[in-house]
Amino acid sequence: MLKSIIFDMDGVLVNSEPVHYRAYLMALERWEKSLTYDEYKKYVGTTNIVIIEGLIEKFNLPIDAEAFNEIMKGYKAFLYQRDGYPPVDGVTEMLRSLKNAGYSMAVASSSPYENILLATEALGIQEYFNQLISGEGVPNPKPAPDVFLKAAAALGTRPEECLVVEDSCHGVCAAKNAGMPSIGFVNPDSGDQDLSCATRLTKNLREVDADYVKAVYDSFRPVRDGSLQI
The missing domain is CATH 1.10.150 (DNA polymerase; domain 1)
Known part of the structure; x- marks a missing residue:
């Protein structure tokens, strides 16, 4: 679940x-x-x-x-x-909807912890997150799964009980390597990213509500052969 x-x-x-x-x-x-x-x-x-x-x-x-x-x-x-910190359109509405649906949430970013703290404070969205996790404190960066596994542990949930929202090739591959489904957000400002490792793609975060994430989660089939996606 x-x-x-x-x-x-x-x-x-x-x-x-x-x-x-x-x-x-x-x-x-x-x-x-x-x-x-x-x-x-x-x-x-x-x-x-x-x-x-x-x-x-x-x-x-x-x-x-x-x-x-x-x-x-x-x-x-x-x-x-x-x-200032430019928010992605629809972020606050998405986070509010998912929080109201009862999901625990974390940021798991390759950025330093102090950057995560400053950005979430500046955007007024820190209250939605149970954990803020920096990839600088893990042995291997994305596409290795380390930062997402650390976030799952911090949230007290198993990897198979998590879903990731990412915009980069490295990120969606890291999610797949962690055994987690992912939503690949197609952000034009992130460049032409290969998001083929994502479970589903979206161009609009406003559509990412409780029904949407459940449908993505239910459609996911994890990699079983132990191979690392890069």
Whole structure:
């Protein structure tokens, strides 16, 4: 039986990928480098450190990942302070509907915990969540299932009692690897993501109500061969 719903944050609750992309462009200007959005989108759904390590290798940058990450924190903070946190349309209505239906809910994001805390507070949606889980504290990033399994444990539910809402290829594959059905949210600002691992796709979060998530959950057939989706 479905008991808990786990949400990615960036691109599902907060329309943050364009903000993050601008921050990376600002950082790369230090070395007169640039990145197209098509190049950036392949990193969507992974942790900041994975993205940064990829950029350092791609451009042979004379900086370590920790120092680059500190620069990025500053640029992101500046952009969010200046422009605010852009919500994805329909988020509050969706969360209110699912909370009223009795589901426990968690955020399970690759972002740092402090970013999750700030974003959910700024959008006024923190009250809907029982747990806020960061992928920075797990051994393996998405598409490994670690962050979703950690969220399920924190909620006190088994993986097979959970459903995930995600917008990235890495995210829906992580859900499948965790043995959880997922709703793949088609967010144009997240790039052209391969969401084929998702149980069902939606372009409108307003339709994700109690009946919708139950139908998705009931239609899910978990992977039985132990293979990892990547």
